[in-house]
Each structure stands twice: as C-alpha cells, then as structure tokens.
Amino acid sequence: MSATKLICRMGGLVRPSRVVIAASACVGLASLALAADVSNESSAVRGLLKTRLPKTAVSGVDCTKIRGLCEVTAGSNLFYVDGSARYLIIGRVYDMETRQDITAARLLEMNPDMLVGAAASANAAATSGEVQKAAAGAARADNVVPDSPRFLPLAELPKEGAIVWGHSAAPSVTVFSDFRCSYCRALSTVLRAMNVRVIERPISSLGSRDLSDRVYCAKNREEALHAAYAGEPIKAGPVCDTSGLDANEAFARKHGLNGTPVIVRSDGAVLEGYRPRPFLEKWLKEGRS
Incomplete structure (x- = not known):
C-alpha cells in the first residue's frame, strides 16, 4: 500500500497540519480516478x-x-x-x-x-x-419519433395555450415557437411587418418553459412576447393556468415537431423553420386561393 493511500484511510492518526494535505491529496486522487474511469468508459x-x-x-x-x-x-x-x-x-x-x-x-x-x-x-x-x-x-x-408532418390538425388544440397578436382582422397563421430560438425571433420581426393575425403557441424545445410561463401569465401577453424575443426581463406575474402550454408541447410531441419555428397555415399546411417575408406572403396566399 502506498503512503498516500495510507494517509487517506488513516487521516485521523496524523497531525492536523497534515490532515489538510492528506484530504487535498484524497480529493485530487478521487478526481483523477473519476476522470480516468470516464475516459476508460x-x-x-x-x-x-x-x-x-x-x-x-x-x-x-x-x-x-x-x-x-x-x-x-x-x-x-x-x-x-x-x-x-x-x-x-x-x-x-x-x-x-x-x-x-x-x-x-x-x-x-x-x-x-x-x-x-x-x-x-x-x-x-x-x-x-x-x-x-x-x-x-x-x-x-x-x-418512434413521427416523421415531420406536411399538414397538422390544429382543431385538436384547445383555445388555451395560444398568444394571439398582430392584425385581428387579417388572415391567421399559427406559429410553434421558442422564446430562446433566434430564428423564432427573426420570424416574429417579419410577421410584425406583415398583414397577419399570429396565433403563437410556445413550446420549450430549448429549455425555455419558465420564460413561456411568465409570458403567458403576463397582463399583456403580446407585449411580454415581444419583450421576451428582445431579451428584456419579464417580471413574474400572478400564477395562472398554464395547462394550455402543456397541451402545446403534447401536440408537438405527438405530431413530430422536432424544433422551432414551425409555421402552420389556416388549412393546416406546415413549414418548418424560418422563411423570409416574400416567401411567406406567397405561401400564405396559396392557402387562400
């Protein structure tokens, strides 16, 4: 048995000044052993x-x-x-x-x-x-994770869980989003400049559920939504029912929505990922023709 191992097992028999050194040696050896085990695995x-x-x-x-x-x-x-x-x-x-x-x-x-x-x-x-x-x-x-869908049955979703913003009388588009997703932020900027009514349904693909809860429970959800995308702090408001957000995430899992943003036209047609304004305007128009 080496001297170091002896000290680790019998630290109480040495002088206090040596105990600290022995303890440090034990911790160091344990760290090295753990790193070696992981490396070996x-x-x-x-x-x-x-x-x-x-x-x-x-x-x-x-x-x-x-x-x-x-x-x-x-x-x-x-x-x-x-x-x-x-x-x-x-x-x-x-x-x-x-x-x-x-x-x-x-x-x-x-x-x-x-x-x-x-x-x-x-x-x-x-x-x-x-x-x-x-x-x-x-x-x-x-x-098995479902394949990416081409159409989504939005009627399966409850009214709860949606944050509605934009032009109330304009054609609607549904967006599954994550407030920490940079492409979702870019998409929201594009949609704000378009004549659309956005039905935004947050899903926490990047671990943003706490932020989604704060936005959803805010007194002014639309204002809180844009503040979240801008990286501004969202004050925690009163606790509210966030079961609608649970429904969003269950729907996303069921239908194989693997990331964000996911854009859904009123007829259920799906686009995965960010698209620029000209493309979106043409695509939305095709759904109404």
Missing part, C-alpha cells in the same frame, strides 16, 4: 462500436453528460448507447427538471448554421443506414 464504448457498427465512422463518444448513456457523434449525426454498447437509442433526450430538449440543443451546437428542427430532421434522416438497421429491429411503433 468512453474508450471502451468506442472500441465496442467499432465491432458492432464497423461501417459507421464514429467521431466522438462522451459518457459524461447523461448518467447511464454515452452520446455518440458520427459526423453531423447523433445517437446514444449504454455503457456496454449493447443498446442503441435513436431519439430525443429531455431533461425533465430544466424542461430542455438536450438532443435538439446538442444538434444546434453541432450544426450552428441549421435550424433546430432542420438539424433534428437531418439527423434522423442521415444517421447511417447501419445504425438505423441496428435500431429498427428493437423499435416499437409507439416509441
């Missing part, structure tokens, strides 16, 4: 993946972010495995405490020039055929 998983998925060029393995799971990147694609690399997961990981879509945030970090929804859709579509084949046999129908 990541290396082990990488090695196992070479055997199990020999045609997939794995570019990174990180076993530190989510307990029990290792994040695996293969180019611009993202999936997860357990520590034995036996179980492969293609899908979205949500943090239920922060209400953040960890997968969407990570995809945006990996693909900064892509929309969150576009990055997620691209990830699902471009994940190597080998990985998709490995996952297909174990996938249950009720656990």
Whole structure:
C-alpha cells in the first residue's frame, strides 16, 4: 500500500497540519480516478462500436453528460448507447427538471448554421443506414419519433395555450415557437411587418418553459412576447393556468415537431423553420386561393 493511500484511510492518526494535505491529496486522487474511469468508459464504448457498427465512422463518444448513456457523434449525426454498447437509442433526450430538449440543443451546437428542427430532421434522416438497421429491429411503433408532418390538425388544440397578436382582422397563421430560438425571433420581426393575425403557441424545445410561463401569465401577453424575443426581463406575474402550454408541447410531441419555428397555415399546411417575408406572403396566399 502506498503512503498516500495510507494517509487517506488513516487521516485521523496524523497531525492536523497534515490532515489538510492528506484530504487535498484524497480529493485530487478521487478526481483523477473519476476522470480516468470516464475516459476508460468512453474508450471502451468506442472500441465496442467499432465491432458492432464497423461501417459507421464514429467521431466522438462522451459518457459524461447523461448518467447511464454515452452520446455518440458520427459526423453531423447523433445517437446514444449504454455503457456496454449493447443498446442503441435513436431519439430525443429531455431533461425533465430544466424542461430542455438536450438532443435538439446538442444538434444546434453541432450544426450552428441549421435550424433546430432542420438539424433534428437531418439527423434522423442521415444517421447511417447501419445504425438505423441496428435500431429498427428493437423499435416499437409507439416509441418512434413521427416523421415531420406536411399538414397538422390544429382543431385538436384547445383555445388555451395560444398568444394571439398582430392584425385581428387579417388572415391567421399559427406559429410553434421558442422564446430562446433566434430564428423564432427573426420570424416574429417579419410577421410584425406583415398583414397577419399570429396565433403563437410556445413550446420549450430549448429549455425555455419558465420564460413561456411568465409570458403567458403576463397582463399583456403580446407585449411580454415581444419583450421576451428582445431579451428584456419579464417580471413574474400572478400564477395562472398554464395547462394550455402543456397541451402545446403534447401536440408537438405527438405530431413530430422536432424544433422551432414551425409555421402552420389556416388549412393546416406546415413549414418548418424560418422563411423570409416574400416567401411567406406567397405561401400564405396559396392557402387562400
């Protein structure tokens, strides 16, 4: 047994001046041991993946972010495995405490020039055929992320959960948004300059549920909405019923809305991602013709 290990186990038998040094040594050794364990696990998983998925060029393995799971990147694609690399997961990981879509945030970090929804859709579509084949046999129908929709049944949504703004007598457009999404902010600027009535339905794809609650419970929701996009502080108002926001998020999950913004015409036709004004005006007009 080394001297350092002896001090760690018998710190009470040494003089106080040495206890501090011993404790520091123990903490340092523990940190080094933990880092080594994580590094070893990541290396082990990488090695196992070479055997199990020999045609997939794995570019990174990180076993530190989510307990029990290792994040695996293969180019611009993202999936997860357990520590034995036996179980492969293609899908979205949500943090239920922060209400953040960890997968969407990570995809945006990996693909900064892509929309969150576009990055997620691209990830699902471009994940190597080998990985998709490995996952297909174990996938249950009720656990598969739905494909991006072309039309949405807006009638399924309750009246609650919507923040209505813009020109009240103008044609309506529904937007599923996130107040921390820069493309949603850009879209809101475009829509403010157009002759439209916006029915905005916040969904917290980037962990913004607390902010959505504050906006929804504000005395003037439209004013609070634009303040949120501008990055201005939103004072917490009285507690209100936010079950409508829960309905928005349940609807988004059910219909495979993987990111924001999602723009829905009055006839249910869907656009995922930001679009400039000329495109939107033409697209909205097509829905009325």
